[in-house]
Amino acid sequence: MFIKTFKTSRTELIVILIGLICFIATLWYIISSATNRTNRTSAAPSVQAEHFLTSARTSDDRIEFLSQFGWEVDPDPLTVRDVVIPAVFDEVYSDYNDIQKQMGFDLEKHRGCRVKKYEYHVTNYPGNVRNVKATLLIRKGTVVGGDISAGGQQRFVHSLLYSQGTGKPVSNGDNA
Numbered sequence: 001m002f003i004k005t006f007k008t009s010r011t012e013l014i015v016i017l018i019g020l021i022c023f024i025a026t027l028w029y030i031i032s033s034a035t036n037r038t039n040r041t042s043a044a045p046s047v048q049a050e051h052f053l054t055s056a057r058t059s060d061d062r063i064e065f066l067s068q069f070g071w072e073v074d075p076d077p078l079t080v081r082d083v084v085i086p087a088v089f090d091e092v093y094s095d096y097n098d099i100q101k102q103m104g105f106d107l108e109k110h111r112g113c114r115v116k117k118y119e120y121h122v123t124n125y126p127g128n129v130r131n132v133k134a135t136l137l138i139r140k141g142t143v144v145g146g147d148i149s150a151g152g153q154q155r156f157v158h159s160l161l162y163s164q165g166t167g168k169p170v171s172n173g174d175n176a
Helices: 010-042 059-067 091-102
Strands: 079-084 114-121 132-139 142-150 156-158
Touching (some): 059 114, 091 156
Antiparallel strands (some): 114 132
């Protein structure tokens, strides 16, 4: 049996530990960058919530928020009520949250929280579609989610995004 010993000073040990920490940090950075790149390319294109006003303390704030996306609405809401975002998302709510993520919102941050739900009648929806609503979810005076929807035979739900150049809503492709 052979025994080999090394004698190191405290300074050499500190240098080795710093090198090891730098190596681990570099490895972590490379792995997390690759993961973020994969997530970005696989997700639907999105707008970040910080790129538009999200204050919604007053009726004027909410109408101005919707107008940022080209939507014109009647100033008086159709309904205003308290709702609780579920603590556990089912498939329907997960799909709805995917629509929110297109806007840069994420309802997972608000699981189990009480929010105000405002519904407004949209007056400028393109085409021959009736009874279109803009829904806003407000928590502590800030928009945390929303959508454009219609019921009946022309049933659909899509994000608040609106392409002003084409006069058509921007959707996730699942409007049916």
